[in-house]
Amino acid sequence: MYNHRNDSLRWWQWTACGTIVCWMILICGLSAQSPPDFPQLKLVEHRSIWETAPHNAFTDLIRFQDQWWVAFREGKSHVSPDGALRIITSVDGEDWVSAALITSPTADLRDAKLSLTPDGKLMLSGAAAFHKPTDRTHQSLAWFSENGNEWTEAIEIGLPNDWLWRTVWHQGWAYNFGYACGKQRGVRLYRSRDGRDFQLWQADLAIEGYPNETAVVFADDQAFCLLRRDDQPDSAMWGRSSAPFRNWQWREVGVKMGGPQMIALPNGNLLAAVRIYSPQPQTVLGWIEPLTGKWHEALRLPSGGDTSYAGLDWHDNQLYVSYYSSHESKSKIYWAVVAVEASESATVAEQLGSVVPLERAHAHNDYYHERPLLDALDCGFTSIEADVFLVENQLLVGHSQAVLRPERTLESLYLQPLLDRWRHNQKHWFDANSDCQLWLHIDIKSDARQTFARILEKLEPFAELLVRDPESPNKSPPLRIVISGNRDYQQIADHNLGWTRIDGRMTTDLESELSVDVMPVLSDAWHTHFQWRGNGPMPSDQYQRLRELVAASHARGRKVRFWATPERPEMWRVLREVGVDFINTDKLTELREFLTAPDEQK
Numbered sequence: 001m002y003n004h005r006n007d008s009l010r011w012w013q014w015t016a017c018g019t020i021v022c023w024m025i026l027i028c029g030l031s032a033q034s035p036p037d038f039p040q041l042k043l044v045e046h047r048s049i050w051e052t053a054p055h056n057a058f059t060d061l062i063r064f065q066d067q068w069w070v071a072f073r074e075g076k077s078h079v080s081p082d083g084a085l086r087i088i089t090s091v092d093g094e095d096w097v098s099a100a101l102i103t104s105p106t107a108d109l110r111d112a113k114l115s116l117t118p119d120g121k122l123m124l125s126g127a128a129a130f131h132k133p134t135d136r137t138h139q140s141l142a143w144f145s146e147n148g149n150e151w152t153e154a155i156e157i158g159l160p161n162d163w164l165w166r167t168v169w170h171q172g173w174a175y176n177f178g179y180a181c182g183k184q185r186g187v188r189l190y191r192s193r194d195g196r197d198f199q200l201w202q203a204d205l206a207i208e209g210y211p212n213e214t215a216v217v218f219a220d221d222q223a224f225c226l227l228r229r230d231d232q233p234d235s236a237m238w239g240r241s242s243a244p245f246r247n248w249q250w251r252e253v254g255v256k257m258g259g260p261q262m263i264a265l266p267n268g269n270l271l272a273a274v275r276i277y278s279p280q281p282q283t284v285l286g287w288i289e290p291l292t293g294k295w296h297e298a299l300r301l302p303s304g305g306d307t308s309y310a311g312l313d314w315h316d317n318q319l320y321v322s323y324y325s326s327h328e329s330k331s332k333i334y335w336a337v338v339a340v341e342a343s344e345s346a347t348v349a350e351q352l353g354s355v356v357p358l359e360r361a362h363a364h365n366d367y368y369h370e371r372p373l374l375d376a377l378d379c380g381f382t383s384i385e386a387d388v389f390l391v392e393n394q395l396l397v398g399h400s401q402a403v404l405r406p407e408r409t410l411e412s413l414y415l416q417p418l419l420d421r422w423r424h425n426q427k428h429w430f431d432a433n434s435d436c437q438l439w440l441h442i443d444i445k446s447d448a449r450q451t452f453a454r455i456l457e458k459l460e461p462f463a464e465l466l467v468r469d470p471e472s473p474n475k476s477p478p479l480r481i482v483i484s485g486n487r488d489y490q491q492i493a494d495h496n497l498g499w500t501r502i503d504g505r506m507t508t509d510l511e512s513e514l515s516v517d518v519m520p521v522l523s524d525a526w527h528t529h530f531q532w533r534g535n536g537p538m539p540s541d542q543y544q545r546l547r548e549l550v551a552a553s554h555a556r557g558r559k560v561r562f563w564a565t566p567e568r569p570e571m572w573r574v575l576r577e578v579g580v581d582f583i584n585t586d587k588l589t590e591l592r593e594f595l596t597a598p599d600e601q602k
Contacts, residue, residue, distance in 0.1 A: 039340045041338050046334060047334065048334055049070070053086075058110065059323055062114040069089050069148055071114050072086055072112055073112060079108070084103040085103075087112075089148060093337070099148050102124070107128035110127050115195075123167060123174075124144075125140065125142045125157070136160040138181040139160055157196065157197075158176070163181050164178040165214050173191055173193060174191065174195045175216060176192075179212040186205070189201045210230040212229070217270060219264055221420065223241045225240075225241075226257070226262050227239060236256065240293075247371040247372060247413075249375065253294075258274065258275035258308060259309040261274075261311065262312070263314060270288045274308070282300055283307050284297055284300050286298045301321065301323065306324075307325035309323065310322060320338075322334070356596055357436045359382050359581075361583060361588075361595060381592075382438055384439070385441040386410065388442055388443070388451065394406070395411070397409065400445075438480070439582075456495065456499070459500075489502055502521075503519075504521065506523070506560075510556070520558060521561060529545065534571040543578075561584060
């Protein structure tokens with residue numbers, strides 16, 4: 001069905017997915033001032049490198065076997081039935097020859113993207129827009145080559161009508177965001193070990209508007225995504241996730257963008273190429289702040305009209321760019337070389353900031369956050385709580401049975417990410433200068449004995465987090481598991497491996513004979529003991545009672561936590577003042593700002 005040959009053009013019919021048109025990226029005109037925190041960009045050279053077809057567009061660029069390779073679509077027009085994918089190559093960036101042409105008799109082939117597989121092959125991906133659509137209007141495709149000239153037959157990837165936009169490889173896995181081309185709008189993340197068999201990794205990102213084209217960059221255990229949106233709202237979105245990249249945190253960039261591509265430079269800065277629509281369509285290079293997604297325009301390349309969709313590559317300390325533009329009579333493929341001035345700008349890790357561990361900060365109902373566990377850790381929280389139900393032998397995380405989802409397990413949301421982080425950070429939860437213990441409170445919502453027994457089974461592969469490090473036998477285990485909710489005290493106390501502890505109650509366990517090692521924490525609902533809600537000064541009798549409860553618990557070596565406390569700085573101030581060990585909150589950033597503020601502001 002999909003044919004390829006080296007030096008011929010074939011023209012075929014096209015009928016397409018209505019509004020799925022090309023949205024362009026990158027670069028146009030004269031340089032603009034970069035903000036002082038980022039390097040300056042300077043256009044060294046640019047020129048047209050291909051214009052054989054009436055319309056040449058939608059590029060990508062890669063360095064392979066000491067040569068440059070550019071892939072793009074060519075056809076009679078921006079949208080036409082004869083769309084084919086052309087691959088051209090050059091040794092020096094000046095003289096270009098055609099290496100291959102991939103065509104289809106039944107579809108318009110669109111949006112060529114190049115990547116390098118872990119076994120050293122070129123991977124070309126694109127999408128077929130069928131001339132005679134049935135229930136399938138589009139199908140994403142992939143081809144592979146060992147030399148760039150000879151390609152495999154097309155391999156269908158992803159679900160029908162999901163446009164898998166760009167394959168990015170990270171630690172042996174191929175990741176690709178696919179967006180829906182049919183009546184149902186949405187975008188989801190796929191993952192593949194071989195680039196051929198893509199499985200859903202996150203089923204729905206739940207982004208408003210019409211989310212579609214994406215650019216993704218990985219930096220160690222962090223991933224960043226620049227996502228285009230159309231209709232309303234139409235601002236681009238900035239996504240951030242941590243390994244295993246199943247939970248993403250999104251925020252608006254505040255600028256409408258098309259055809260995004262992005263690269264992490266050797267100094268760690270993130271540089272994007274996008275189409276800017278206002279005041280007129282242009283292609284632009286700019287910096288993106290990884291934590292906030294804030295956009296800083298840096299350079300406009302010569303372009304205009306029908307333009308954008310860039311490829312980016314870093315080689316010999318310069319940035320190389322492929323893009324297309326129609327500002328010189330017709331749509332052509334262009335080549336640009338951009339110098340990046342040396343600077344002292346911060347790396348991605350530095351821009352994200354050094355996290356300060358907060359020993360008092362407790363993330364209550366942590367699974368409600370956009371990135372369970374990860375948002376809390378990014379805020380420096382050292383105590384985290386998750387509710388679990390035992391369902392068909394799986395420990396599912398959620399506040400009630402109505403919201404449980406089979407993929408949201410204790411292992412996937414908490415245990416495995418914690419182990420990955422511990423190993424990646426070389427036996428630290430935060431940076432090498434921090435040496436703190438993490439607390440994971442597991443609140444059992446189902447049968448106490450059966451659920452606890454299953455928890456023990458699930459903890460076995462993560463035992464290295466729960467025992468003392470043989471190299472540092474005097475240090476506490478890195479992770480302390482505390483069982484709350486439905487729990488059988490004797491069952492937990494009898495567990496001789498000592499992986500878990502009991503969360504006691506002040507109302508019943510203040511005088512408990514269980515050792516501190518077995519019951520290290522006492523907690524209770526705030527309203528069980530106090531009526532003050534944080535409005536005005538705390539009544540003196542209630543304040544004195546609070547001090548006595550905390551002192552009595554501490555005298556027995558047990559830590560103190562209250563839940564259902566009003567989420568107010570006035571409340572936090574009192575809890576901190578009397579020595580409550582874990583300050584309970586669902587407002588992560590607000591509590592972090594309170595606990596890290598200068599003393600005079602607390």
